[in-house]
Structures are given as C-alpha cells and as structure tokens.
Amino acid sequence: MDSSITVAIALGVFFVWALVIYNRLVALRNRVANGLAQIDVQLKRRHDLIPNLVETARGYLSHERQTLEAVVSARAAAQAAGQAGTRDAGDEPAMAAMASAEGALSTSLGRLFALAEAYPDLKANQNMMQLSEEITTTENKLSFARQAFNDAVMHFNTALESFPAVMFAGALGFKRAVMLAPLDSDIERKVPAVRF
Amino acid sequence: MVHDNHADPATPEAVGPEPAAWTNWSASEREQFFDAIARHRRNAWRVTLPCALASLLLALILAILLAPLLYGLLGLAVDVINLALPMPDLLGHLGSMVGVMVDSLDSDRLAPAGAWLRLALVAAVPGAVLMAAIVFALRRALMHSPLFHPLKAPGRPALPSDLNEQRFANTVAEMAAAAMVPAPRVTFVDGGANASAFGPDESHATVMAGTGLLPNLNRQQMQGIAAHLIASVADGDMKIGMRTAMTLGLFTLPAVVSTGWADRAGFAATVRLLHAILLPTPARLDRILQALDDPFRDRGSERDATKTSQGDRLTWRQWAMMPLVGPVVISGFLGGLVSTMMLAPAVALAWRHRKFMADANAVALTRDPDALVGALAAISAAGANTRLAAWAGHLCVVNPGTRHDASLLGGSYVSVFPPLQRRIRALVRIGADPQRFTSNASGGKSWLLKVLSAVLFTVIGSLMAVVVVLLIWISLALSGLFTLLPVALLHALLR
Numbered sequence: 084m085d086s087s088i089t090v091a092i093a094l095g096v097f098f099v100w101a102l103v104i105y106n107r108l109v110a111l112r113n114r115v116a117n118g119l120a121q122i123d124v125q126l127k128r129r130h131d132l133i134p135n136l137v138e139t140a141r142g143y144l145s146h147e148r149q150t151l152e153a154v155v156s157a158r159a160a161a162q163a164a165g166q167a168g169t170r171d172a173g174d175e176p177a178m179a180a181m182a183s184a185e186g187a188l189s190t191s192l193g194r195l196f197a198l199a200e201a202y203p204d205l206k207a208n209q210n211m212m213q214l215s216e217e218i219t220t221t222e223n224k225l226s227f228a229r230q231a232f233n234d235a236v237m238h239f240n241t242a243l244e245s246f247p248a249v250m251f252a253g254a255l256g257f258k259r260a261v262m263l264a265p266l267d268s269d270i271e272r273k274v275p276a277v278r279f
Numbered sequence: 280m281v282h283d284n285h286a287d288p289a290t291p292e293a294v295g296p297e298p299a300a301w302t303n304w305s306a307s308e309r310e311q312f313f314d315a316i317a318r319h320r321r322n323a324w325r326v327t328l329p330c331a332l333a334s335l336l337l338a339l340i341l342a343i344l345l346a347p348l349l350y351g352l353l354g355l356a357v358d359v360i361n362l363a364l365p366m367p368d369l370l371g372h373l374g375s376m377v378g379v380m381v382d383s384l385d386s387d388r389l390a391p392a393g394a395w396l397r398l399a400l401v402a403a404v405p406g407a408v409l410m411a412a413i414v415f416a417l418r419r420a421l422m423h424s425p426l427f428h429p430l431k432a433p434g435r436p437a438l439p440s441d442l443n444e445q446r447f448a449n450t451v452a453e454m455a456a457a458a459m460v461p462a463p464r465v466t467f468v469d470g471g472a473n474a475s476a477f478g479p480d481e482s483h484a485t486v487m488a489g490t491g492l493l494p495n496l497n498r499q500q501m502q503g504i505a506a507h508l509i510a511s512v513a514d515g516d517m518k519i520g521m522r523t524a525m526t527l528g529l530f531t532l533p534a535v536v537s538t539g540w541a542d543r544a545g546f547a548a549t550v551r552l553l554h555a556i557l558l559p560t561p562a563r564l565d566r567i568l569q570a571l572d573d574p575f576r577d578r579g580s581e582r583d584a585t586k587t588s589q590g591d592r593l594t595w596r597q598w599a600m601m602p603l604v605g606p607v608v609i610s611g612f613l614g615g616l617v618s619t620m621m622l623a624p625a626v627a628l629a630w631r632h633r634k635f636m637a638d639a640n641a642v643a644l645t646r647d648p649d650a651l652v653g654a655l656a657a658i659s660a661a662g663a664n665t666r667l668a669a670w671a672g673h674l675c676v677v678n679p680g681t682r683h684d685a686s687l688l689g690g691s692y693v694s695v696f697p698p699l700q701r702r703i704r705a706l707v708r709i710g711a712d713p714q715r716f717t718s719n720a721s722g723g724k725s726w727l728l729k730v731l732s733a734v735l736f737t738v739i740g741s742l743m744a745v746v747v748v749l750l751i752w753i754s755l756a757l758s759g760l761f762t763l764l765p766v767a768l769l770h771a772l773l774r
Binding site for chain 2: 114117118121125212213216217219220223224227228230231234235
C-alpha cells in the first residue's frame with residue numbers, strides 16, 4: 084500500500100516536471116517565432132521608407148539616376164526574398180537568400196548616402212534629416228531584432244539540447260532553430276552611412 | 280549592423296553611424312553579461328524572498344492581534360441579532376475554545392502544537408479578511424495613481440520639430456525591439472536629467488523623460504538610458520514595485536490609523552481614510568496615497584494646537600478608544616515600526632540589486648557597455664538637477680535626489696539607488712571603458728563601513744526582536760483588559 088503511494092507520488096512529480104520542461108520549450112519556441120516576425124516588421128518598415136527617401140533625393144540627385152534605380156530594384160528584390168524567407172525559421176536557404184538581398188539593399192543605400200554627402204542642399208533638407216533619422220532607427224531596430232532573434236534561438240537551442248529535454252524533445256516535434264548568419268561578406272557588411 | 284555608437288556629443292546633429300567594422304562579441308564577453316544578469320537576479324531574490332516571508336509572518340501576527348476586537352464585534356453583533364432571531368452563541372463557543380487552551384497553560388499537560396496552530400489560524404481569519412480588503416483598496420488606489428493609470432501620466436509626446444526628442448523616442452523603440460517587448464509610449468515632462476519607465480504591465484508601459492536629459496547625451500548614450508528603462512520594463516520591475524508598495528502600504532495604513540485616534544483632527548482624518556478604503560472613489564483614493572507617504576510623519580504640530588490640557592482626566596474620546604488600544608493602536612504601531620525599520624530598508628536593498636540587474640540587462644540589449652556608462656557619467660558630470668515626478672522615484676534611471684526618493688517604496692533611510700560609482704564599476708566589470716570609472720574610494724574604507732553597518736544592523740535587529748515581542752505582549756494584555764472584558768460583560772448582559 085505504502086509503496087504504491089510512493090510510486091504514484093514519484094510519477095506525479097515526474098509528470099509535473101516533464102510538463103514544466105515542455106511548456107518552457109513551447110514558450111521559447113514561440114519567442115523564436117516572435118523574433119522572426121519582429122524582423123519581418125522592421126524589414127517592411129525599411130522597405131516602406133525607401134520610396135520616400137528616393138523621392139526626396141530625386142530632386143537633388145537628377146544626375147545620379149543609376150544609383151537611385153539601383154536602390155529601387157534592390158528594394159524590390161529584398162521584398163521578394165523577404166516574403167519567402169520569413170515563413171519558417173528552419174528554412175535555411177530561404178533565410179540565406181533573404182539575408183543576401185537585404186545586404187544588397189544596405190549596400191545600395193550606403194552608396195546613395197555616400198553620394199548625398201556631395202550635395203549640401205540635400206544634406207540641409209529638413210525632410211532628408213528626418214528621413215535619415217528614420218532610416219538610422221529602422222536599421223538599428225532591424226539589427227536589434229536580429230540580435231533578439233539570435234538570443235532567442237540560442238536560449239531555445241540550449242534548452243532543447245540540455246539533459247532531460249534532449250531525450251524527448253525530438254519525439255515531441257521540436258527542431259533546432261537556425262541563427263541568422265552575420266552579414267559577413269564585405270559588401271553586405273557595409274552600412275548606409277547616414278552622415279549629416 | 281548599425282548601433283550608431285560613435286556620434287559625436289559635441290555636434291548633436293551628427294545622426295549618422297560610423298561605418299566602422301561591427302565586431303562580434305566574443306563568447307567570453309557575452310557570457311559575462313548574461314552571468315552578471317543571473318548574479319544580480321539571484322541577489323535580488325535572496326533579499327526579496329525573506330522579505331516576503333517576513334511580511335507574511337508580520338501580517339499573520341497583526342491579524343491575530345486584531346482578533347479580539349473583530350471577533351468581539353462580530354460576536355456582539357450575533358448577540359444583538361439573537362434578541363430577535365435565534366442565533367448560535369459565537370462568543371460562548373470561542374470563549375470555551377480559548378479557555379481550554381489557556382487552562383492547559385496552567386496545568387502540566389500543555390495542549391499539542393497542532394491545537395495552538397488551529398487556534399492561531401481561526402483567530403487570524405477575520406484579520407486576514409480585513410487585510411485583504413485593505414490590499415484591494417491599496418491596489419485600486421495605486422492603479423489610480425499616475426504610476427499605473429496611463430491617462431493620468433503627465434507629459435507630452437515628442438515634438439515633431441525636435442529631432443533630439445524624436446531620436447530618444449526612436450532609441451526607446453529600438454531597445455523595445457531588442458528586448459522583444461511592445462514599444463512603450465514616450466513622453467516628455469519639464470524636469471531634470473532623468474527618465475523613468477512605469478505602467479501597469481509591459482505592454483502598457485510609458486517612458487517619461489525630463490527635458491533636461493537630452494541636451495547632455497548623444498545618440499549612443501540615449502540608447503543606454505533607453506536600454507536601462509526597457510530592461511526594467513521587460514524584467515517586470517513595475518509589477519514588483521507595485522506589489523512591494525502594496526505590502527509596505529498594508530503595514531503603513533494601520534500605523535496611520537493607529538496614530539490618529541487621540542484627537543478630533545486625527546480622528547476625522549482616520550475616518551476619512553477608512554471611508555476611502557471601504558468605499559473608494561477617485562478623490563478618496565488620492566488620500567490613501569498621501570497617507571502612504573510616511574506613516575510617522577510629524578503631524579503633531581497641528582495636533583498640539585487642538586489639544587487642550589485637561590489634567591489627568593481622560594476625555595470621553597480616550598475612554599471610547601480604550602478597547603481599540605490593544606488590537607489597533609499597538610499592533611498598528613508594531614506593523615508600522617517593523618515595516619519602516621526593517622522591511623523598507625530590506626526592500627531598498629533588493630531594489631538596488633534590481634537596478635544593477637537592469638544595468639547589466641541594458642548591456643545585453645545594446646551589446647555596448649559604454650552606452651549606459653557614458654550616459655551615467657554625462658548626467659553626473661553635468662551636475663544637472665535630476666528631479667522628476669516624485670511618484671516615479673523608484674523607477675528612475677538615476678537617483679532623483681529628493682529625500683522621498685521612493686515614496687511608494689517606503690521612503691526608508693536606505694536609498695533604493697546604488698551609488699553611481701558602484702553602478703559604473705559594475706558596468707566596467709562587464710566590459711565598459713574603465714576610463715569612465717573615476718572613483719578614488721579606498722577599499723579599506725568600504726570594508727570598515729561594511730563591518731560597521733553589519734554591527735549596526737545586528738544591534739538594531741536584536742533590539743527590534745525584543746521590541747516586537749514586548750509589543751505583542753502589551754497588545755495581548757491590553758486587548759484582554761480593555762477589549763475582551765467589555766465584550767464579555769456585554770455578552771453576559773445580552774445572553
């Protein structure tokens with residue numbers, strides 16, 4: 084009689100323990116998904132800002148059509164890659180394609196802002212100053228959202244591979260999440276230098 | 280990866296990030312600030328948990344001390360109803376229950392511990408119900424204060440024409456993205472170089488900055504300030520602050536009530552306070568908040584004026600309050616004393632650890648220890664007035680410097696803010712530029728200070744233990760004489 088009660092209590096404790104671990108994994112997985120969604124939000128915001136920027140700059144940079152068009156087409160490419168990439172944190176090729184398209188957009192933006200340096204009228208434009216602060220903050224939000232996503236992935240993967248969870252997490256359908264690679268090629272790493 | 284770290288403070292219009300290479304944090308550095316966060320969190324809980332247990336114990340003791348009055352009133356009410364409608368004899372039942380236990384004190388065979396525990400729990404029930412009512416009133420009052428009520432918070436949004444204010448609002452949104460919390464509302468008030476974050480929960484937070492803050496900071500430093508505030512929001516400081524304020528208020532309010540029976544003015548104020556607790560309206564709730572400010576604030580000056588010398592004769596008011604002396608006045612004094620002398624300082628210590636934790640968390644969010652250190656150094660170097668709204672004191676970035684720097688957290692003699700130099704030293708430990716750290720305090724002095732304060736705390740602690748036991752006995756004795764005796768007489772008359 085006594086031993087059966089002990090066994091029941093032990094089973095109960097084990098069950099509660101497993102439940103706690105499972106819930107923690109679910110919470111961390113949702114945090115990863117949320118992190119990805121936040122990156123998506125910031126990317127959209129960045130894409131939305133670019134037409135404004137191009138419009139403001141067009142009046143001053145009439146001789147630099149090529150650069151402006153490069154920004155516009157890089158934006159279109161990044162938008163398309165983003166739609167494919169932010170669906171699933173586990174889809175590595177799509178994520179890589181998105182990162183490279185966003186990197187190309189950063190590069191072309193960087194060229195635009197470098198050009199703008201040479202146009203004092205454009206630099207002094209109130210609209211342009213506001214826009215450059217907007218773009219700076221959007222770029223920052225993007226990088227902080229990436230950082231938050233990578234931290235969330237790190238915590239999730241650590242929880243997934245820690246001892247008791249590692250035995251049953253796979254069976255319950257938890258997969259390792261993939262961190263966003265740093266924008267590591269030289270071209271991609273350049274940031275738009277917004278200097279006014 | 281732009282974190283815009285190198286904008287020149289001398290030219291505030293320099294918005295742009297340096298295109299300098301963004302370097303990854305090495306594994307060991309990352310580890311350090313995650314470790315620092317964990318360490319500060321552990322330290323905070325090490326103080327908070329004993330505080331919570333002590334509060335529970337104190338509440339239980341106060342509830343038991345209130346029992347003679349509450350059961351007396353309840354029993355007499357039952358007796359009165361009994362005149363018209365037959366009711367069970369509550370007082371007789373309780374009397375026999377207590378009698379058995381008291382008799383066992385005299386005889387050789389002491390009643391078992393379980394029986395005493397049962398008696399204590401039964402005795403605590405009405406007091407606990409009353410305290411729950413007080414807690415709900417306090418919660419409502421606090422929720423109505425500008426600290427938690429979004430519509431009551433002062434301030435205006437960032438001016439579209441002011442690039443600096445927009446920049447600060449932007450950095451707050453950036454940090455919210457880094458912490459994965461919804462971006463809080465950002466408001467500006469006329470005030471010193473300080474900022475605070477408040478609100479009922481993390482998705483309804485407001486960041487309030489004094490207009491004196493921004494001229495001192497560049498974008499990187501704004502980001503550090505924003506990161507500290509967002510870290511505090513994401514860690515639930517607002518909720519913990521409210522719970523703490525409620526706990527301290529629970530012991531402060533009875534102290535206010537206990538000091539305000541003796542004369543007409545105090546009596547009227549006390550009645551208004553009780554009214555506010557039992558039937559709250561917005562205007563009355565503000566009165567509760569005022570009462571929380573300081574339980575033993577000297578209200579005597581106004582009282583002395585009304586007090587007329589009547590020699591040794593007691594006034595009818597003093598006679599009428601005699602049954603209240605034991606259960607309400609002494610126990611209220613006990614609660615106020617313990618919460619002011621012991622709980623509030625301990626809470627302040629825990630809160631200091633939470634400040635350190637928010638600092639470390641800010642570094643985790645910005646990945647840039649220099650950001651916050653630069654901001655703290657800039658504020659302290661500017662020697663600016665750091666006063667902001669007093670009610671947000673404990674949630675500010677730096678000590679607002681008023682005496683009641685944490686009026687909601689008890690306004691104790693221990694500040695809820697660690698000294699700025701210690702915060703900077705803690706940040707240097709997780710990677711900030713050591714150049715910022717300019718303290719020349721010698722190690723020996725702080726060592727001596729620690730020993731002295733440890734001795735002081737031991738002395739105060741043992742004195743308090745004696746005083747607490749004495750007060751409990753005095754309260755019980757007075758309750759027996761002046762509360763239970765009249766109740767027993769009335770009971771005998773009614774039954």
